[in-house]
Amino acid sequence: MPVALSTTEVRRWAAAIKVDLVALWLSARDPRVPWVAKLVAGIIAAYALSPVDLIPDFIPILGYLDDLIIVSLGILLAVRLIPADVMRELRTEAARRAKPMSRLGLVMVISGWLLATGVVLWMVWPYPAGPGRPAREVP
Numbered sequence: 001m002p003v004a005l006s007t008t009e010v011r012r013w014a015a016a017i018k019v020d021l022v023a024l025w026l027s028a029r030d031p032r033v034p035w036v037a038k039l040v041a042g043i044i045a046a047y048a049l050s051p052v053d054l055i056p057d058f059i060p061i062l063g064y065l066d067d068l069i070i071v072s073l074g075i076l077l078a079v080r081l082i083p084a085d086v087m088r089e090l091r092t093e094a095a096r097r098a099k100p101m102s103r104l105g106l107v108m109v110i111s112g113w114l115l116a117t118g119v120v121l122w123m124v125w126p127y128p129a130g131p132g133r134p135a136r137e138v139p
Contacts, residue, residue: 017071017072017075018099019091019094019095020075020079020091020094021044021045021048021049021071021075021094021099022045022094022097022099022100023087023090023091023093023094024041024042024044024045024075024078024079024090025041025042025045025049025094025100026090026093026094026097027041027078027082027086027087027090028041028042028045030086030090032083032086033082033083033086034081034082036081037078037081037082040074040077040078040081041078041081041082042104043074044070044071044074044075044077044078045105046104046105046108047070047071047074047105047108047109048067048071048074048105049099049100049105050104050105050106050108050109051105051106052105052106052109052110053066053067053109054066054070054109054112
């Protein structure tokens with residue numbers, strides 16, 4: 001039987017996600033957190049707090065689906081890797097802070113798009129003929 005969620009429950013869940021994202025951002029800088037958890041938390045926080053998405057939201061379905069899947073699963077993994085008492089403290093601290101903006105996430109996403117664009121251009125751009133080099137035949 002399908003489970004119906006009320007708007008109150010959805011809003012509460014969204015608020016908890018926002019707090020967890022800020023807590024993960026804080027955990028990436030906390031010395032009590034193991035390095036693997038710091039790495040996962042840092043990547044997820046950088047991606048989620050970045051002002052640019054890997055797949056832009058205006059692309060139907062995929063734009064929001066990537067956020068829903070990547071961020072949700074990443075938060076679940078990172079929270080499991082961080083000790084429970086530390087995560088409780090970080091959530092309390094995160095609830096008092098404003099949502100930060102991740103410049104690292106912005107750089108990562110833009111770099112990924114530039115790299116992908118470069119690879120595609122390299123694959124489809126005709127090889128220029130130069131002195132002593134014949135032009136590449138395009139199949």
